[in-house]
Amino acid sequence: MTNREEVPMENKEITKKDIRKAYLRWYNTVEVSNSYERMQTVAFCYSISGILKKLYDKKEDYVKALQRHLNFFNTQGIWGSPLLGISIAMEEQKAKGSEVADEAITGIKTGLMGPLAGIGDTIDWGTWKPLIFSLAAGFSAKGGIAGFFICFMFAVIPFMEGFYLTNLGYKLGRNAVSMLLESGWIKQLITGSSILGLFMMGALSASTVKLEIPIKFAMGGSTTTVQAILDSILPGLLPLLLIVGIYIFFRKKGQKFGRVVFALLGLCLLGSAIGLF
Structure with missing residues (x-):
């Protein structure tokens, strides 16, 4: 009997707890394991390893799944998280018997890690970071303690972004990122954030x-x-x-x-x- 016949299908269902645990692993290790040879590969593999172990009870299948995620991978930590959700969804379908090629899983990651990195750098590092820190500096310059707490918004907002995007990637599967890009709301978000940032920088320049x-x-x-x-x-x-x-x-x-x-x-x-x- 094969592995898929031995293990009841309900035991292969991925829960919200599984996805949350995978995202927390990714969030805490994404920039820890960087190397010139593989960059964030080890962090990604570690993040998804618990789910792979749940999906593939035979050692050889589990090892092959791990090897699929040991290819070079490098993206922006927060906006690259949809690829974690997409990979989880595709691995789940593969474990249930669907015809999902190994190349499809690695190809999705390789093809989209660059575009998502560009979006993430623009929104998180190019918009949220200067906007929040400038706002905090304005409060701190007046002697208020609020500026100290406003700085933590830069930790909270990207964290919530990544958590939402991971779940979105899992729900929508391989079509998640293409749907996000084609819908145009990312472009609107970038444009709106840039306009808001310009207003804030102008106000802070005039007052500071x-x-x-x-x-x-x-x-x-x-x-x-x-x-x-x-x-x-x-x-x-x-x-x-x-x-x-x-x-x-x-x-x-x-x-x-x-x-x-x-x-x-x-x-x-x-x-x-x-x-x-």
Whole structure:
């Protein structure tokens, strides 16, 4: 008798607890086992190993399943989690007797790990991280303790993202990622998050960056300052020009943060010494 005939099919059913355990393993180890040869392969194999052991009771089948997931794998930890759910769904169908080729399982992972990494980097590292940390910095600059707790949102939000995407990948199987990409809601999410981030960065720049010209001169029988004239034209004009200048520098010269920091430090020291700023 074969393995599938010996084991009742109900014993091969994957539960929510199994998926949750697999995701927790993935979340906690995804960046731990990185190597130049296989990158996140060991973490992925470890994450799915408990489910594979449940699906394949014969040692040779279990070993073959593990070997399927030992190929090179590298993606973004959170948005790569749908591939964990998809792999679980495909392995479950294969264990139940469906004609699921080994190449199909590895091909799905290999083909989609790059696109999902790009989406994850854009949303988590390019949008959520600067948005949350900038918001926390704004609260902390005013002496509030809320900024300390806001930082933890960057741990909570991606964690919940990954948990949802893992379950979504399992429910929708191999069609999960293509459905997500074709539906267009990821593009809308990226666009909306970018717009929100721009609003937040603009508000934080205006309220946090302080740059004034205190030079006084007489005009119309009274004394005024250069800053008062600039404020009458557009409040916060100097901080805006400074931020725009830094942005243009980054666009042309690349993200050379050290140069910008030292240039701003030198400019502020010189301006304060001669009374310009």
